[in-house]
Amino acid sequence: MSSDEDEGWVPFSRRPGWSDVVPIPQDDGPNPVVPIAYRDEFRETMDYFRAVYFANERSYRSLQLTSEAIKINPGNYTVWHFRRLIIDSLNVDLWEELEYVDEIASSNSKNYQIWHHRRWLAEKLGTGSANKELEFTKKILALDAKNYHAWSHRQWVLQAFGGWEDELDYCCQLLDDDIFNNSAWNQRYFVITRSPLLGGLQGTRESEGRYAVEAILKNPENESPWRYLRGLYKGDPDLLVGASLVSEVCLKVLQTSHNCIFALCLLLDLLSHGLQPCTELRTAVQRLSSEMELPDASLPGTVCSILERMDPMRSNYWAWRRSNLPCQAS
Amino acid sequence: MEAGELEAEKHVRFILAVEKVLSSLERSRPLFLRLLLLPLSNQPSVDSQRKDDFEALAMEHLRMNGAYWGLTTLYLLHRLDAVDLDEVVSWVLECQHESGGFAGNIGHDPHILYTLSAVQVLALLDKLDVLDADKVSNYVARLQNEDGSFSGDEWGEIDTRFSYCAICCLSILHHLDKINVEKAVNYIVSCKNLDGGFGCTPGAESHAGQIFCCIGALAITGSLNHVDKDLLGWWLCERQVKSGGLNGRPEKLPDVCYSWWVLSSLIIIDRVHWIDKNKLARFILDCQDKENGGISDRPDDAVDVFHTYFGVAGLSLLEYPGIKAIDPAYALPVDTVNKIFFGRLIVRTWRS
Ligand SMILES: [Zn+2]
Numbered sequence: 001m002s003s004d005e006d007e008g009w010v011p012f013s014r015r016p017g018w019s020d021v022v023p024i025p026q027d028d029g030p031n032p033v034v035p036i037a038y039r040d041e042f043r044e045t046m047d048y049f050r051a052v053y054f055a056n057e058r059s060y061r062s063l064q065l066t067s068e069a070i071k072i073n074p075g076n077y078t079v080w081h082f083r084r085l086i087i088d089s090l091n092v093d094l095w096e097e098l099e100y101v102d103e104i105a106s107s108n109s110k111n112y113q114i115w116h117h118r119r120w121l122a123e124k125l126g127t128g129s130a131n132k133e134l135e136f137t138k139k140i141l142a143l144d145a146k147n148y149h150a151w152s153h154r155q156w157v158l159q160a161f162g163g164w165e166d167e168l169d170y171c172c173q174l175l176d177d178d179i180f181n182n183s184a185w186n187q188r189y190f191v192i193t194r195s196p197l198l199g200g201l202q203g204t205r206e207s208e209g210r211y212a213v214e215a216i217l218k219n220p221e222n223e224s225p226w227r228y229l230r231g232l233y234k235g236d237p238d239l240l241v242g243a244s245l246v247s248e249v250c251l252k253v254l255q256t257s258h259n260c261i262f263a264l265c266l267l268l269d270l271l272s273h274g275l276q277p278c279t280e281l282r283t284a285v286q287r288l289s290s291e292m293e294l295p296d297a298s299l300p301g302t303v304c305s306i307l308e309r310m311d312p313m314r315s316n317y318w319a320w321r322r323s324n325l326p327c328q329a330s
Numbered sequence: 331m332e333a334g335e336l337e338a339e340k341h342v343r344f345i346l347a348v349e350k351v352l353s354s355l356e357r358s359r360p361l362f363l364r365l366l367l368l369p370l371s372n373q374p375s376v377d378s379q380r381k382d383d384f385e386a387l388a389m390e391h392l393r394m395n396g397a398y399w400g401l402t403t404l405y406l407l408h409r410l411d412a413v414d415l416d417e418v419v420s421w422v423l424e425c426q427h428e429s430g431g432f433a434g435n436i437g438h439d440p441h442i443l444y445t446l447s448a449v450q451v452l453a454l455l456d457k458l459d460v461l462d463a464d465k466v467s468n469y470v471a472r473l474q475n476e477d478g479s480f481s482g483d484e485w486g487e488i489d490t491r492f493s494y495c496a497i498c499c500l501s502i503l504h505h506l507d508k509i510n511v512e513k514a515v516n517y518i519v520s521c522k523n524l525d526g527g528f529g530c531t532p533g534a535e536s537h538a539g540q541i542f543c544c545i546g547a548l549a550i551t552g553s554l555n556h557v558d559k560d561l562l563g564w565w566l567c568e569r570q571v572k573s574g575g576l577n578g579r580p581e582k583l584p585d586v587c588y589s590w591w592v593l594s595s596l597i598i599i600d601r602v603h604w605i606d607k608n609k610l611a612r613f614i615l616d617c618q619d620k621e622n623g624g625i626s627d628r629p630d631d632a633v634d635v636f637h638t639y640f641g642v643a644g645l646s647l648l649e650y651p652g653i654k655a656i657d658p659a660y661a662l663p664v665d666t667v668n669k670i671f672f673g674r675l676i677v678r679t680w681r682s
């Protein structure tokens with residue numbers, strides 16, 4: 001809480017418009033405790049809030065009071081509830097209310113209440129609020145590109161009101177800024193699977209496959225594009241095994257990079273699903289294996305041994321993968 | 331794991347001290363009256379409390395969660411005796427709204443998050459019989475939507491967290507029959523992602539906290555057959571980073587609270603051996619304030635009750651010596667869960 005803005009704060013007890021209200025302190029209970037001087041403002045604001053809340057006074061001064069209470073503690077959900085009741089009763093201009101949320105949101109962008117309030121407003125305003133909501137989430141995501149609330153609000157707006165046209169470009173832009181941003185990868189998948197304009201997985205698989213491969217080759221240690229690539233073939237292992245672009249990216253990474261855990265892992269999946277590996281793939285795996293002085297084994301078995309060695313923290317997982325290989329492969 | 335590295339007694343004192351500060355700030359009743367019996371030297375000095383004071387005030391509306399975190403930690407550390415149980419029970423009941431739901435504190439509005447915490451606290455204290463279970467369950471059941479999802483309160487925010495709260499709460503109260511379980515399960519399954527994880531709504535990014543909620547709810551309803559256990563298990567074990575800690579999403583920093591969310595999920599789907607448990611225990615122990623008690627999100631950060639609970643609960647799941655066992659789905663001590671379901675088979679399905 002910044003204190004400089006608070007310096008002009010006038011206690012409610014000295015405000016002319018509030019002389020008729022008797023503040024209600026929090027229940028004292030059986031143990032009187034020494035009063036603490038700290039944050040009198042907080043206490044007094046909440047005492048007056050309780051007074052209007054219990055009296056169910058839905059007035060403009062109550063609305064103003066909830067603004068002050070929210071400023072002090074935006075997490076207090078009861079204050080937000082009451083604010084919505086007041087807005088409904090007084091028919092407050094909802095666009096103005098959106099402006100108000102704009103003002104406080106950037107410094108409280110991880111607060112559940114603010115996003116919930118925003119959604120409530122947008123629902124009431126309907127399709128007309130779509131652009132404003134997309135812009136608003138953009139603004140928040142510019143500050144924190146992984147803000148979970150902002151993404152979930154944005155997805156809701158797209159599904160409720162539309163606005164898909166520029167969404168894939170927006171994902172590209174965020175991934176250009178940070179190719180490791182898993183939220184942006186997730187949004188990308190959301191767009192290609194749910195946008196009414198793109199033809200679903202079938203319509204996008206090829207171009208998206210190339211996009212993912214390019215991202216992988218730049219940063220083979222980046223978990224997200226590897227999962228994205230798999231996701232393009234979700235539920236269809238034959239299609240995955242048959243896609244030359246998939247086995248090729250594994251090979252390229254094995255040949256050129258030290259960070260090849262995800263490449264080996266995908267290769268393992270391909271082999272388990274019946275891929276007949278080309279000579280180059282065999283050679284690349286063999287090279288790693290001999291560098292590590294591993295004993296001879298089948299190709300999938302060797303991949304598991306390499307992974308156990310490269311990724312000791314998850315050695316049990318890789319050992320389990322080995323024990324699960326189809327008989328002819330192990 | 332070596333016993334004796336956990337500063338259990340200091341954590342107990344930290345929790346009791348925080349609770350006292352909270353009570354005095356709110357000018358409400360100190361729940362943990364016995365703290366007053368502790369020697370003064372163990373109570374935080376007024377100066378070092380200033381910053382905490384404000385945080386405590388800002389926490390006023392979610393005190394029910396705080397009570398659950400604090401009391402469960404005390405239970406796991408064998409120190410629930412430090413608390414005046416009758417005082418807690420009467421405070422919890424005062425937070426109940428006429429609708430049957432519970433608020434985060436006296437005078438606030440009811441919400442499903444606090445309703446679950448209230449039911450968990452009463453279960454923990456073995457006082458569920460003070461509740462009108464029908465009334466509470468009806469409140470929860472009314473929050474189910476047509477598509478099977480749950481809202482958090484009458485204002486309608488939807489999130490798989492609330493599905494978990496509803497299902498866990500109704501299961502503890504033996505009233506799952508009041509909702510459409512099949513629809514509830516289908517909604518959760520619709521939030522499954524390409525990586526095997528779950529988000530807050532369909533299409534939302536996988537997040538370890540949401541995964542815990544979804545897996546916990548599916549476990550309680552006996553619906554784990556909908557989970558791609560191997561795929562999800564791999565994603566979850568990829569959350570372990572070099573320091574041994576766990577993060578909640580790719581490329582995020584490790585955080586003690588994920589020890590709970592990731593670990594409990596891994597245990598429920600029977601894949602916990604896929605991570606390095608010793609390294610994780612080391613990470614949690616390194617997040618202790620060894621002098622004044624409490625556990626933080628990462629080594630050398632400021633401690634709080636939330637992370638103290640998740641740290642201790644995580645160590646419990648790792649079978650750290652001297653800590654009571656906690657159930658990964660109900661987030662309650664195993665003793666408590668056994669008591670609730672004595673003679674019932676449902677809780678046994680994911681524990682061997
Ligand atoms: Zn945390």
